[in-house]
Amino acid sequence: MAIKTLTSLASTPCLGQDDKEFVEAISHSFHQVSVSYGDNETDYLALLSFKLKITHDPYEVLTSWNHSFDFCDWSGISCGKRHKRVTALRLYSKGLKGSLSPHVGNLSFLRELSLWNNSFLGTIPHELGRLSRLRRLNLNINEFNGVIPTNLSGCSNLEELRLGRNKLVGSIPKEMSLLSKLSYFVISINKLTGGIPPFMGNITSMETFYAGGRIPDTLGLWKSLTIFVCGDCNLYGSIPPSIFNLSLLVYFSLADNHLTGSLPSEIGNQLPNLEHPQLWGNELTGVLPPSISNCSKLRILEMAYNNFSGKLTIDFSKLRDINLIFLHGNNFHGRGEADDMRFIDSLKNCTRLAYLGLSTCNLIGVLPISIGNISDQLTSLILDDNQLFGSLPSSIGSLAGLTWLDLQSNRLKGKIPITIGKLQKLQRFSLSRNQFSGPIPDAIGNLSLLTELYLGSNKLEGHIPSSLGNCKNLNALNLADNRLSGNIPKQLLQLPSLTHFLGLSHNNLSGSIPSEIKDLKMLSELYLSNNNLTGTITSSLGECISLTVLYLSGNIFQGIIPSTLSSLRGLEVLNISQNNLSGKIPQFLDKWSSLKVLNLSFNDFEGEVPVVGVFANASAFSVLGNSKLCGGLVTLKLPKCKEKGSKKKRxxxxxxxxxxxxxxxxxxxxxxxxxxxxxxxxPSQSSENExxxxxxxxxxxxxxxxxxxxxxxxxxxxxxxxxxxxxxxxxxxxxxxxxxxxxxxxxxxxxxxxxxxxxxxxFMPNGSVHNWLHSSANTSKLNLLQRINILKDVATALDYLHNHCQTTIFHGDLKPSNILLDEDMVAHVGDFGLARLLGTDLNQNSSTGVKGTIGYTPPEYGIGSEMTSCGDVYSFGILLLEVMTGKNPTDDMFNDGLSLHKFAYMALPDHVVDVIDNDAIVRQRTEVNAKKVEECLAATIEIGVSCSVDSPPQRMKIEIVVNELQRILDVLQNI
Structure with a gap:
């Protein structure tokens, strides 16, 4: 029987030429089979075929799929009691990887196929269309590609079809309209085109729908629809009016799309069963209809990040079951009238309200005392970034359930009410960027669960309350930009929970940094700038080993930088400028590989400035205002350090x-x-008088x-x-x-x-760029970062000559042999023998009558045009393309109309790697980084092509070139 079945199976259309291994494997299994399947061998063989197509089974769920067990007992398999045929195959969220075998189409009694949340590849087999008994097909969250098989319409009993979150292409086939029993359809988050076709309206049995594209008016025929979800589906256009006639709608989600238009004024009467309208992240306009008050079953209202305008006039008192109001990022502008915030009054009956979010809504008005009447179930009150003014009502202390209170970026003033201390569950509290004055109330110390406290940018006065030491869970504190005075309380520094940041800058704090700072071993960022702190920088800071950012600038610190700071090996930013610090620059500063920004300016440091580590990058550090320093990078223009024991100089x-x-x-x-x-x-340094x-x-x-x-x-x-x-x-x-x-x-x-x-x-010890590119004697080659840095240096020099010189200068002969490299591989532009200077008598005569070098000279110079900045830009463009491709513009390959410019232009945008000099290509381990490098290469070549077009006005401005090259460098340096 087994051999007969195999012979029959081999002749079925399911079995292609590439399935010979499958037949051999199945044949081998029958020599060992210990269980007799009778007439059910077709199902057995189909399941074995399914297993053979799985290439990765991390949880070993298919280990039970062998001849020692009846296949009805295999993991994920269900069989009918009467015929012992497979009725369900459920293997969801099992980490399986492989393709879906077409032999699954032979499971003729199958009613459910559920493989969602795996990593199935390839196309969806059209053989699934044979499964006439299939009711539920769930292939969500896989990597299927190709089109939706048209013959899925053969699954005439299909009720649920879920194909979302794959890589399907094409459009929804018209044959889908034949699935007359389909009630649940998910096709969202694929690569489909064509949107939602109108013929889908013929499936009147539809109850739940997830898809994308333009919404056709015919969907208004789905009178049984209760769930309509098309979030993040690239929907566009307006919502058809017929959709608002679907009176059974409960969950209506079109979030994060591009929908325009307004909502019908009677939406609340048209959709009486609506519980969760989710329309955030669109471009909807008009007023938020007051009729929403009539959606008495409403639990969640998500209309944030649209362009709704006008006063918020919804009567929330009718929405007794509402749990979440999410209206951020609209424009509910008011006129400062007494009733602008009256909607707050209507919230007192919303006994289940947990979240009220109205940030960045342009609300204008006073917070009413009735704010304290909102439900004690309210956990989040988010009203930041509006235009609220007046004082903060003391009734705020009645909201005992609050865990998050955010009123930052308003115009609130007066004192912080001491009733804040009653909010015992508060975890996140922000009043930053307001006009609060007076002291910080000691009662804040009662908020023992507080994790984040932001009171910066106000007018708060007095001492920092030591009671903050009771906030044992505090991990972020910002009191910066106030008028606080006195010492830094030791109790605050003894909170090991402070791990994120501590901001006390821009106050009037005095005294020294307490030694208790050593207890903040896990603190990441510390800001103490612009106070009146005195004494030495405490050595205890060296025990804050997790610091990445340290700001001590603008104080009165004196003495040397303590050697204990060498322990801060993860420090990325150090600013100790504008103090009275002295001594030599510590050697450990140039050994920190993590340090990206260092500011030592306006102190009294002396001795030699290092040239390695952070000191090798002139844009990464500053030593201005230290008159006793010497050496360092040439760009610092510091005097040379005196050499000991020798008067010989070279x-x-x-x-x-x-x-x-x-x-x-x-x-x-x-x-x-x-x-x-x-x-x-x-003389050691040039000056005007030397x-x-x-x-x-x-x-x-x-x-x-x-x-x-x-x-x-x-x-x-x-x-x-x-x-x-x-x-x-x-x-x-x-x-x-x-x-x-x-x-x-x-x-x-x-x-x-x-x-x-x-x-x-x-003298330039590293010679010319030409030699680095073309000399056979030079075995070393320029890497990608070096090339981009050189190009940025040259562009910066041209920008200076063209736009920032007292006398505007055009170089006239820019080419690789005129670009010299110093010992740090910094590029220097030389040979100005052809330069033209505006505003001098050189307008008619330059050092030579020759205008540039063949290959680099712009075409307009060939017809007698005067030298311009556009001409230099052209030469720079050719220079850039030569640096990146390694090919000289006069190379023999450039003939019959082909030039270096055209050679690079034709490679854009998809074949840039093919024209880049092999020595400049960086091989990356990850696909993401490799893609970023390719994007940078393409962006660089585009600059060269844009600079070297024939038409002078169309060439890229040199100042834009500088910015673009810097952007490319920033990307490359972070890979």
Whole structure:
């Protein structure tokens, strides 16, 4: 019988060519079978096929599926008592992964197939359409893809169809309308298109519906509908009027969509059975209909985050069963009239009300005394970010059930009522950003369950009450920006529960930091800035080992930074600026890998500034206002630290020469020279009054090996002499971290009496970007972060030249060989021999008549156009594309109309990785990070393409380029 069944099975349409392994496995199982199935072997084989398609069974629920047991006893299987055929297959939330075997279609007596909340892949087998007895099919929360099989309409007895939260595509097939018994349909959160088709209205048996798209008017035919749920389904358009005629509706949820229009004024009369309308997160407008008062069965009202306007006039006294009112983020604007907040009065009959939320609703008015008459079941009163004024009624203390009270960001004033102390269940309490005055009442110490207290940005005075030490569960406290005075109470610092943050900044607190601060071992953020705290920074702070943020700025601390702070190895932000601290910068600060922001400014620190750790990033730290510091990054412009035991100094130069002869000017560009000469003294820092180091023709002659042709190239220009003088004058006062710094100049005669002129620049030990990209001698390559940083440096320099210089300057010859890298790989733009300066007599003459370099020169220069900032942007765009692709714009591959610009443009947006230099590609371990890197690569290439378009006005502004590159860097540095 078994072999006969297998032969029959092999010829069924269910069995494809790829199921040979299945037949072999089943055949093998029959050699060992100890249970006889008689006429039920079809079900047995179908179940074994189901098991073979499962690739992952973490809970081993299918271990019982073997020949030692009757299949009716297998886990998840139910059989009929009469025929012993499978009637139900229930394996939901079992962590199963695999595909759904088409042989399930042979379970002809199946009435329920429930596989929801697993990880089934692939398509839904069309063979399921054979299950004519099937009543419930639940495949929710899986990873099924493909379309909805049209022949599911063959399941003529289907009552429940749940396909939500998968990856299905296409549209709802018209054949679905043939399921005349369907009453429960879930298709939401897929990738379907076409919305809800009108023919679905033909299924008049529908009672519960979850789907997405535009809502057709025909759904008004579902007179039996009680549950209509289409939350987060990308619904758009208005709600058809016919929907509001479905008088049996109990749960009506269209939350988090894009619905527009208004609600009918008679909604409360049309939907008398409504218990839970959930329409939050749409774009609905108009007034919130007062007729909602007639929905006497209403339990939850969720209309938040829409554009409802007008006064809130619902009479809540009729809604005795209401439990939650969720109306945040609307515009119930008032006119400051006496009855603007009258709806509060109508809440006294709502004895089951637990949550009242009306934050950010533009409510204007006074909180009435009747606020205290709301149900003692009220746990949350959220009225923040409105325009409430007047005092906080003492009747607030009658709301004994409150666990959350939020009135922040209003205009409330007066004293905090001492009746607050009666709210014994209060856990979260916020009155921040109001105008409360007077002392913080001691009664707050009675709130022993309090976990969060926010009283910042008021006008509170007096001492911080020591009774706060009774709040043993407090983990976040903000009293900043008030007028509090006196010492920090020790009792407050002895709360080990304070783990989130303690904010006391911007007050008038005095005294020293109590040593009891050491008890806050789990505190993450501490803010004590802008007070009158004195003494030394207590060493006890070193025991607060969980600190990530520490602000002590704007006080009167003195002495050194205690060495015990070295224990704070997780610190990310440290601000101790504007104090009287002294001594050297502790060495442990540059060893903290976690430190991202450090502010030591306006103290009296001395000695050398480190150049590693946080000190390697000029934007991450500040040491301004410390006159005794030296060294550090070049961008700090601090004096060099004195060397001990040696008077020998080396002078690294980068030299740019202009040599004048009767008929020839020689321009020596991009020369790298380590000029060694013994001297007794040399200025350590440039200033307006310092004298330049003198360099003679003879010294330069020796440094260049007799003007070796490997170190210069020649331009001819009769106007070079005049331009050289004007350019020297222009560059003399220009300073920027990304421009090559001039050390000195030479103007004299050579050994033959001819005019000789030269500019001597700072030595750049890491050479040019061109060499890093194209030199075979350079085995090291630039990584992605280095490339983006270099591009940002260059863009920043151009932004400075174009927009922030006293004299606007156009570079005119931007290319990789003119970008030099210092020892920290910071880029410096050099070679300004072609530069044009506005506002000088160089408008007609530059140092040379050549406008740029082939491949980098904008097309408009070829037809005689003057140099502009747009021209520099074009050159930058080509430079960017060369840095990212590794390909020179004059490469042999760029012919027959193909250019570097077009090469990059054609790769956008999906094939950018194919054109990126292999050395710049970062391989990521996770798909999420890999996708982020690809997005950054695409965004960078888009910048280069946008900068190098032919039309000058359409090129990206350089200041926008700087911002975009910084954004890309921020993303890459956080991966």
């Amino acid at each position: 002078f690294p130069f980068f030299i740019f020469f202009i040599v004048t002869a009767p008929t020839l000017f020689i321009v020596l560009c991009c020369v790298y020279l380590l000029y060694k000469k013994k001297r007794n003294s040399q 004298r330049f180091l003198k360099v003679s023709y003879n010294e330069i002659l020796k440094a260049t090996d007799g003007f070796s042709t490997s170190k210069f190239f020649i331009f001819q220009n009769k106007g070079a002499h005049k331009s050289f003088l004007a350019e020297c004058e222009a560059w003399r006062n220009i300073r920027h971290r990304n421009l090559l710094k001039i050390i000195t100049s030479c103007s004299g005669t050579d050994f033959h009496g001819n005019d000789f002129k030269a500019l001597v620049y700072e």
